[in-house]
Amino acid sequence: MAENMFTSERFKIIAEYLKNHNRATVDELAKLLYVSPATVRRDLNEMQKLGMIQRTHGGAVYADEVDEVNIFVRIENNAKDKEKTASLALNRLPPFNTVFIDNSSTALALSERMDFRYKTIVTNGLQLAVKLSKKNDVKIIFLGGVIQPSSLSTNGSFASSMLERFRIDLMLSSCASIRLDGTYETTPETMQIKHDAFLRSDKHILLADKNKFGYSYPYRTQKLGDYDAIYTNADDSLLRPFREQGLTNIVNK
Numbered sequence: 001m002a003e004n005m006f007t008s009e010r011f012k013i014i015a016e017y018l019k020n021h022n023r024a025t026v027d028e029l030a031k032l033l034y035v036s037p038a039t040v041r042r043d044l045n046e047m048q049k050l051g052m053i054q055r056t057h058g059g060a061v062y063a064d065e066v067d068e069v070n071i072f073v074r075i076e077n078n079a080k081d082k083e084k085t086a087s088l089a090l091n092r093l094p095p096f097n098t099v100f101i102d103n104s105s106t107a108l109a110l111s112e113r114m115d116f117r118y119k120t121i122v123t124n125g126l127q128l129a130v131k132l133s134k135k136n137d138v139k140i141i142f143l144g145g146v147i148q149p150s151s152l153s154t155n156g157s158f159a160s161s162m163l164e165r166f167r168i169d170l171m172l173s174s175c176a177s178i179r180l181d182g183t184y185e186t187t188p189e190t191m192q193i194k195h196d197a198f199l200r201s202d203k204h205i206l207l208a209d210k211n212k213f214g215y216s217y218p219y220r221t222q223k224l225g226d227y228d229a230i231y232t233n234a235d236d237s238l239l240r241p242f243r244e245q246g247l248t249n250i251v252n253k
Contacts (some may be wrong), residue, residue, distance in 0.1 A: 010035070010043050015052055018062040025059035049149075079109075081209035084233040086110035088251060089172075089207060092229070096169035100197045101128060103153035104174030106207040111172070122166060124159055124193055126152040143193075155189040160196045171201035177215035178208045178232075180241060182224055184217040191219035203228050210234035225249070 010033055017032060018024055024032075029040045044060050047053045053060040086109040096119070101107050103125030111121075111128060120139040123129050129142045145158035173194055175183035183206065185191040198204060198221070206227045213234055224230065224242065230250045232239070242250055 007043065007046075010039075011047055011052065014040075014043060014047065014060075015062070018053055018060060023056065023059060023061040028059070051151075078209060078211045081211055081233050082106045082109045082207075085207050085209045085231055086113065088233065088253075089205060089229075089231040090114070092231070092251070093172075093205065094170060094203050094228070096203070098122065098166070098168045099170040099172060100163075100166075100168045100201055101125065101171075102173040102194060102197070103128060103151055104207070106174040106209060107172050110207060122163075122168060122197075124154045126154070153190075155187075155193040159193055163193070163196045163200050166200050168197070168201040170203045170205065171197055172205050172207065173197070174207045175212060175221060176217045178206075178212045178224070178230075179214070179216075180224075180245060181220070183208075183221045184215075185219045185221055186217050188219050191221050194221045198222055198226070206230040208232045208234075210238060213238055 013033060014024075014029055017029065026037045026040045026044070029044075030037045033040065044053060044055055047060070048055045053062060082105055085106055089110055090113055093114075098120040100122045101111055103123070108125065108128050108131070111132060116132060116135055116138040118137050120141065121129075121132055122141045122143065123132075124143045124145075126142070126147060129140050132138060133140050143154050143159040143162050145154035145156050147154055175194075176186045176190075177184045185194065204222075204227045206229070208230060210233050212232075224247055227249055232250065232252050234252055236252070239250055239252060
């Protein structure tokens with residue numbers, strides 16, 4: 001390995017090392033790659049901008065320990081699972097004229113295949129708003145506030161205060177994790193805006209691919225029974241504990 005190694009190759013090696021070890025110092029990575037600490041620092045700064053890692057004092061931690069992961073990275077991760085989950089929901093959505101769509105990559109996968117002609121979309125997802133604005137005869141309302149660079153979304157008091165002025169037919173959202181007692185998020189701000197959107201919506205659809213099950217995050221959004229339907233590509237064995245609790249709103253076929 002040398003200084004002239006392709007940047008993408010170094011990124012891959014660094015990401016794999018952090019995935020296995022959770023964290024590393026600049027000096028550790030410089031020895032691993034046989035490059036200078038200055039090169040490692042530049043790489044880590046770029047990887048942080050992409051949401052791949054989180055810089056720490058003197059090193060970095062893997063992105064799984066970061067509050068929000070860059071949406072471009074999340075779109076690539078488990079893309080097939082997200083597409084399968086979106087396909088399950090596509091032809092089973094209730095009628096609507098207005099819809100709130102969160103900034104999740106699974107909701108984005110679904111929305112790109114939906115017909116929104118003469119519909120109104122409310123969203124806090126910047127990439128989703130830009131993509132859907134290219135469709136004809138669609139009204140897009142983007143919730144204001146501070147844009148979070150890592151997730152290309154808005155949250156916080158400004159976005160929540162805008163939601164108070166809406167009555168929405170349908171909410172399409174995902175979550176950071178799904179457990180027996182509800183859906184969870186990684187930050188209180190994300191939890192709050194999804195909770196506020198839930199309160200303003202008449203129908204609620206959750207999109208949760210199989211990779212969402214079992215992770216532990218601290219901020220609970222809703223109980224699972226609160227959703228009208230939960231679409232997932234998780235298999236029956238993974239869903240057995242949920243169905244044993246009497247949850248009949250989970251659809252995986």
